[in-house]
Amino acid sequence: MATKRTIEVELSTTGLGADGKPQRIPLVSGDTGGLALQAPPALEPELEGEHMLINIGPQHPATHGVLRLVLELDGETVVRCIPHIGYLHCGFEKIGEYRQYNQIIPWTDRDDYLNCIGNNIAFAMGAEKLFGIEITPRCTVLRVVGMELSRIASHLVWMGTTGIDIGAFTPFLWSFQERENIYNLFEGWVGARLTTSASRVGGMAADIPDGWLDGLKAFVRTFPKTLSECDRMLTRNSIWVGRTVGLGVMNPEEALNYGLSGPMLRASGVDYDLRKDFPYLDYETYDFEVPVGVHGDVYDRYLVRMEEMRQSVRIIEQAIARLPDGPVNVDDPRVILPPKHKATSEMESMIHHFKNVMEGPRPAIGESYVAVEAPKGEKGYYMVSDGTAKPVRWRIRPPSFVNLSAIPKMVEGHLLSDVIAINASIDIVMGEIDR
Amino acid sequence: MSGFTVIEAGTAPGLPTPATPKNVPHRGGDANPSAEALKAQFGAAIARVDVVWGETNVTIDSARALDIVRWLHDDPSQSYEYLSDVTAVEFRDRGMPIEMIWHLRSIKYRRFLRLKAPLATGQPLKISSVWSVYKSADWLERECYDMFGIVFEGHPDLRRILLWEQYAEGFPLRKDFPLRGRFSRAEQLRQALAANPEARYSMEELSIADAFQELPLDMRARIRGGESTGE
Numbered sequence: 001m002a003t004k005r006t007i008e009v010e011l012s013t014t015g016l017g018a019d020g021k022p023q024r025i026p027l028v029s030g031d032t033g034g035l036a037l038q039a040p041p042a043l044e045p046e047l048e049g050e051h052m053l054i055n056i057g058p059q060h061p062a063t064h065g066v067l068r069l070v071l072e073l074d075g076e077t078v079v080r081c082i083p084h085i086g087y088l089h090c091g092f093e094k095i096g097e098y099r100q101y102n103q104i105i106p107w108t109d110r111d112d113y114l115n116c117i118g119n120n121i122a123f124a125m126g127a128e129k130l131f132g133i134e135i136t137p138r139c140t141v142l143r144v145v146g147m148e149l150s151r152i153a154s155h156l157v158w159m160g161t162t163g164i165d166i167g168a169f170t171p172f173l174w175s176f177q178e179r180e181n182i183y184n185l186f187e188g189w190v191g192a193r194l195t196t197s198a199s200r201v202g203g204m205a206a207d208i209p210d211g212w213l214d215g216l217k218a219f220v221r222t223f224p225k226t227l228s229e230c231d232r233m234l235t236r237n238s239i240w241v242g243r244t245v246g247l248g249v250m251n252p253e254e255a256l257n258y259g260l261s262g263p264m265l266r267a268s269g270v271d272y273d274l275r276k277d278f279p280y281l282d283y284e285t286y287d288f289e290v291p292v293g294v295h296g297d298v299y300d301r302y303l304v305r306m307e308e309m310r311q312s313v314r315i316i317e318q319a320i321a322r323l324p325d326g327p328v329n330v331d332d333p334r335v336i337l338p339p340k341h342k343a344t345s346e347m348e349s350m351i352h353h354f355k356n357v358m359e360g361p362r363p364a365i366g367e368s369y370v371a372v373e374a375p376k377g378e379k380g381y382y383m384v385s386d387g388t389a390k391p392v393r394w395r396i397r398p399p400s401f402v403n404l405s406a407i408p409k410m411v412e413g414h415l416l417s418d419v420i421a422i423n424a425s426i427d428i429v430m431g432e433i434d435r
Numbered sequence: 436m437s438g439f440t441v442i443e444a445g446t447a448p449g450l451p452t453p454a455t456p457k458n459v460p461h462r463g464g465d466a467n468p469s470a471e472a473l474k475a476q477f478g479a480a481i482a483r484v485d486v487v488w489g490e491t492n493v494t495i496d497s498a499r500a501l502d503i504v505r506w507l508h509d510d511p512s513q514s515y516e517y518l519s520d521v522t523a524v525e526f527r528d529r530g531m532p533i534e535m536i537w538h539l540r541s542i543k544y545r546r547f548l549r550l551k552a553p554l555a556t557g558q559p560l561k562i563s564s565v566w567s568v569y570k571s572a573d574w575l576e577r578e579c580y581d582m583f584g585i586v587f588e589g590h591p592d593l594r595r596i597l598l599w600e601q602y603a604e605g606f607p608l609r610k611d612f613p614l615r616g617r618f619s620r621a622e623q624l625r626q627a628l629a630a631n632p633e634a635r636y637s638m639e640e641l642s643i644a645d646a647f648q649e650l651p652l653d654m655r656a657r658i659r660g661g662e663s664t665g666e
Contacts (some may be wrong), residue, residue, distance in 0.1 A: 085596065085597065086595075086596060086597035086598060086599065089597040089598065091607060093582075093608060094607050094608055094612075094614060095614070098614055129459070129488050130488070132459075132461055132488075134457065134458060251439055252439050252440070252441070252442045253442075254570075256442070256516045256517055256542065257516070257569060257570050257571065258570045258571050259517065259518055259519070259569065259570070259571025259575075268439065269438065269439035269440065269441045269442060270441070270442045270444075270542070271441050271442065271443045271444055272442075272444040272542050273444075276444070276453065277444045277445060277453055277542070277545050278453060278545065278547065279453050279454060279455050280455055281455065282455050283455070284452070284453060284454050284455060292441055293438075294438025294439050294441060295438050295439070296439060364461055366461060366462075366487045366488055367487055367488075367490075367492075368487075368488050368490065369490060369520075369538060369547075369549065371519065378519060380519060380520060380538070382520065382522065382536070382538070384524050386526065386527060386528075388527075392524065392525075392526055392527055393522075393524045393525070393608075395520070395522045397519060397520045397538070401574060401575075401578075402571050402574065402575065404574075405571065405573055405574035405575075406570075409570075434597055435597075
């Protein structure tokens with residue numbers, strides 16, 4: 001069973017190479033080897049050497065939030081890039097030290113707000129590790145469904161907004177329509193669309209309602225069609241290809257050293273996915289492939305994300321087929337509340353409910369780091385417990401933050417208009433970067 | 436245009452097939468083999484090795500941190516190519532030292548290792564930067580400085596990252612920092628209103644593009660006089 005493969009789209013717009021394979025389109029004409037790394041010759045030599053300072057953001061539609069880039073330009077070529085972040089800093093990690101474990105889950109919605117259920121589940125997994133809880137089989141499968149749905153939703157937003165940045169408007173409408181279907185499913189499951197707070201320590205906020213799976217099946221059936229429509233719009237579109245190929249190249253060694261993760265790392269040719277290499281939630285039992293790019297440019301990041309959405313659909317199909325019956329929450333009175341009808345009729349259950357909510361469950365002394373393969377990359381939650389109901393330290397390992405830290409390396413030497421494409425390809429969420 | 440050679444994960448021979456860990460004990464279990472290797476290589480600089488919830492913690496001497504991290508990265512038998520995270524922990528018990536934490540991953544051997552270095556109490560918080568080994572440490576260490584005030588020696592550009600450079604209330608993730616901040620709301624508002632909104636660039640940024648000369652005269656005078664810029 002081939003589980004990993006390298007993806008490469010054959011572009012029909014140029015001829016065949018010496019090895020008989022279709023060639024990729026070089027970005028600029030001439031003999032630059034297809035890389036836009038050299039600046040075009042200056043048209044007005046007397047202006048050469050005079051640098052300009054330009055500021056993008058924090059309020060700019062192409063910075064995907066409140067990112068601010070200060071660029072030093074030589075003509076149109078970026079000589080230097082200084083990113084500024086922190087405009088959205090809210091002190092999540094500090095607040096987490098004053099909250100019980102279940103009370104932190106709403107904060108995980110708000111760090112990477114495009115991947116809410118994924119964050120909720122990742123946090124719950126970390127807390128369950130501290131409590132030594134093994135979740136039920138049904139919960140494991142439901143969590144996989146939630147994680148993959150939110151991966152698709154996040155990648156759809158990425159595709160739509162990046163399309164707009166580069167000049168393609170239609171995929172934005174199509175992808176947001178499909179994202180709407182996913183959010184309708186979330187709403188049916190937990191009652192919220194964006195900030196879901198779907199998980200609890202030891203299970204989920206709710207089991208899926210009757211008939212929900214039919215909606216999921218309908219989505220799984222119709223979504224690949226939309227995806228292939230977007231694929232037809234973009235993958236061989238000469239404007240799209242011309243604006244993405246050869247930009248922001250990171251080679252595999254650099255990508256690892258700069259700490260890139262997720263599609264960014266895999267597009268650079270590192271065959272590494274936490275779901276395969278450090279599995280959780282029984283991901284090793286699902287049959288899916290990990291797309292790996294070999295050029296490390298914006299175009300390969302796009303290809304990797306498109307393929308990941310298809311693979312997520314495959315995982316969801318398998319999860320639907322194997323979803324077992326049974327309880328969704330563990331039978332552990334330390335963390336799980338008694339049923340509501342008991343809490344309102346029996347004194348013991350009411351005391352149990354009261355103590356669980358007011359004092360909160362207390363994990364053993366210890367620490368846990370749980371990292372999941374979020375849409376942006378390695379999303380980690382590190383928790384340290386001193387035996388009280390509130391963590392001593394709650395640390396978010398934000399993938400966007402580390403990915404963005406490589407942006408000076410990626411944009412320097414490129415044109416100003418390519419900065420927008422490269423920045424979009426990182427798939428940043430400022431809520432997660434600034435926390 | 437030929438592509439890169441793909442780096443595969445878990446290429447070391449004899450690795451077990453990765454599987455979701457189940458029924459992990461609170462303490463004990465198999466330690467990461469790198470812990471033994473570290474003991475053999477560094478001896479007294481490795482203070483303790485313990486396994487908590489299946490994760491290996493290696494407590495090291497903070498003075499040797501850079502050597503140890505560099506060895507883990509460079510040695511082919513360890514090959515920790517990936518630095519996941521750099522952070523610190525301060526405990527509620529004020530007697531306990533602040534701990535530096537590094538989360539390292541070996542892609543080749545599929546290993547995960549946590550290094551801890553307690554920083555001596557009652558002394559300035561200082562540790563050597565691992566930026567020369569991992570470029571990903573750049574922003575992670577800046578954030579750690581921003582939040583805890585730990586100074587990373589050898590970091591190329593150690594300044595605040597999430598908070599603004601003139602932030603005067605201290606280091607927010609320290610336990611002696613109140614949740615609402617040190618200053619009153621009125622003082623915070625006063626400072627926000629008094630910030631100079633036209634000086635949006637740091638002196639460094641102004642100098643790189645010779646933009647200083649293009650600023651209004653009064654602003655140039657204020658910046659020359661030592662007034663900090665707004666960001």
